[in-house]
Amino acid sequence: MKILAISGSLRAASHNTALLRAAARLAPAEIDIELYRELGKLPLFNPDIEVCDSPLIANLRAKLIDADAVLIASPEYAHGITGTMKNALDWMVSTEAFVNKPVALMNASPRAVHADAALRETLAVMSALVIKEASITLPLLGSGLSESGIVNHPEISSAIRSSIIAIQTAISHLDGRR
Amino acid sequence: MKILAISGSLRAASHNTALLRAAARLAPAEIDIELYRELGKLPLFNPDIEVCDSPLIANLRAKLIDADAVLIASPEYAHGITGTMKNALDWMVSTEAFVNKPVALMNASPRAVHADAALRETLAVMSALVIKEASITLPLLGSGLSESGIVNHPEISSAIRSSIIAIQTAISHLDGRR
Numbered sequence: 001m002k003i004l005a006i007s008g009s010l011r012a013a014s015h016n017t018a019l020l021r022a023a024a025r026l027a028p029a030e031i032d033i034e035l036y037r038e039l040g041k042l043p044l045f046n047p048d049i050e051v052c053d054s055p056l057i058a059n060l061r062a063k064l065i066d067a068d069a070v071l072i073a074s075p076e077y078a079h080g081i082t083g084t085m086k087n088a089l090d091w092m093v094s095t096e097a098f099v100n101k102p103v104a105l106m107n108a109s110p111r112a113v114h115a116d117a118a119l120r121e122t123l124a125v126m127s128a129l130v131i132k133e134a135s136i137t138l139p140l141l142g143s144g145l146s147e148s149g150i151v152n153h154p155e156i157s158s159a160i161r162s163s164i165i166a167i168q169t170a171i172s173h174l175d176g177r178r
Numbered sequence: 179m180k181i182l183a184i185s186g187s188l189r190a191a192s193h194n195t196a197l198l199r200a201a202a203r204l205a206p207a208e209i210d211i212e213l214y215r216e217l218g219k220l221p222l223f224n225p226d227i228e229v230c231d232s233p234l235i236a237n238l239r240a241k242l243i244d245a246d247a248v249l250i251a252s253p254e255y256a257h258g259i260t261g262t263m264k265n266a267l268d269w270m271v272s273t274e275a276f277v278n279k280p281v282a283l284m285n286a287s288p289r290a291v292h293a294d295a296a297l298r299e300t301l302a303v304m305s306a307l308v309i310k311e312a313s314i315t316l317p318l319l320g321s322g323l324s325e326s327g328i329v330n331h332p333e334i335s336s337a338i339r340s341s342i343i344a345i346q347t348a349i350s351h352l353d354g355r356r
Contacts, residue, residue: 009225010222010223010224010225010226011224011225011226012226039222040222040224042222044188044217044218044220044222044261044262044265045188045255045260045261045262046188046189046218047187047188047189048188048189048190077223077264077268077271078267078268078271078300078303078304079299079300079302079303080259080264080267080296080299080300081258081259081264081296082223082264082268083222083223083261083262083263083264083265083266083267083268084222084223084261084265084268085261086255086258086259086260086261086264087222087261087262087265088261089256089258089261090255090256090260090261090262093255093256114296114299118258118259118292118296121257121258121292122256122257122258124257125256125257126256
């Protein structure tokens with residue numbers, strides 16, 4: 001099983017990116033979690049440009065289509081989704097990349113309610129399947145936990161492992177229906 | 179009086195950009211509405227980069243600080259604010275650019291309720307003063323109206339003129355309090 005992980009922050013010391021890196025280390029051996037690294041290189045969305053005319057955008061679409069599920073961790077900026085995260089989604093609206101795609105949302109801050117709601121609304125409109133059991137909120141903001149700190153934290157690593165198992169279960173159920 | 183107008187769409191035939199161009203033509207002679215043209219050239223927001231280290235971002239901040247008010251027209255993509263518009267706001271969060279700045283929101287579609295609400299929420303957190311009387315919703319999406327069509331439409335041009343007068347009034351009241 002392949003999961004594409006997308007962090008909505010470009011900050012080098014991002015909690016959200018650390019969370020996704022930790023998830024990749026905590027995943028069972030049969031699940032490959034790949035961190036998408038090009039979000040900050042995408043051009044700003046222009047509806048006049050075709051997805052296939054931008055190699056980076058076409059590559060994002062291909063990676064999403066190829067993935068069995070998508071894992072998103074994205075911070076909240078000024079009570080909203082990050083422009084960087086929304087920009088990537090805007091490019092995918094005209095494609096089938098998220099249609100019926102299982103998506104898990106990992107929220108690194110219990111206070112980030114606006115961005116989480118905005119992400120869910122947009123993903124629902126794009127026909128993604130947000131997996132309720134796999135979408136978790138963790139108290140990472142202000143915790144000072146690094147990637148290794150997350151991996152070694154008993155409760156937090158356990159919650160992440162449970163989320164990944166829930167993604168795996170959701171993929172299996174969907175595959176059984178196809 | 180100087181108003182900086184920002185369109186949240188990069189589409190060449192954008193209704194929102196046409197609306198702002200029409201507003202510039204409909205404004206009284208004493209009000210200069212400048213259309214900001216660099217939104218699509220801004221880098222994606224990275225909190226590790228200082229505003230002053232990017233000439234384009236520093237220039238946006240300077241233009242906003244210099245303006246007496248800001249006029250925003252931004253479409254809704256997938257039930258959310260456009261990534262391009264939010265990206266520009268994300269850069270300004272750490273600055274004083276929007277603090278106590280009068281802002282008018284022109285919404286080109288009565289159905290675009292999610293993006294309008296997200297813009298208001300983010301601008302409020304950034305301490306901008308959204309001018310209620312100047313923020314209007316117009317049925318432009320699907321109307322086929324060009325910039326000239328908007329200027330020559332009796333009801334729509336009248337609503338835009340009233341919005342600009344409301345901005346002028348709000349600026350005068352604020353100046354009187356300073």
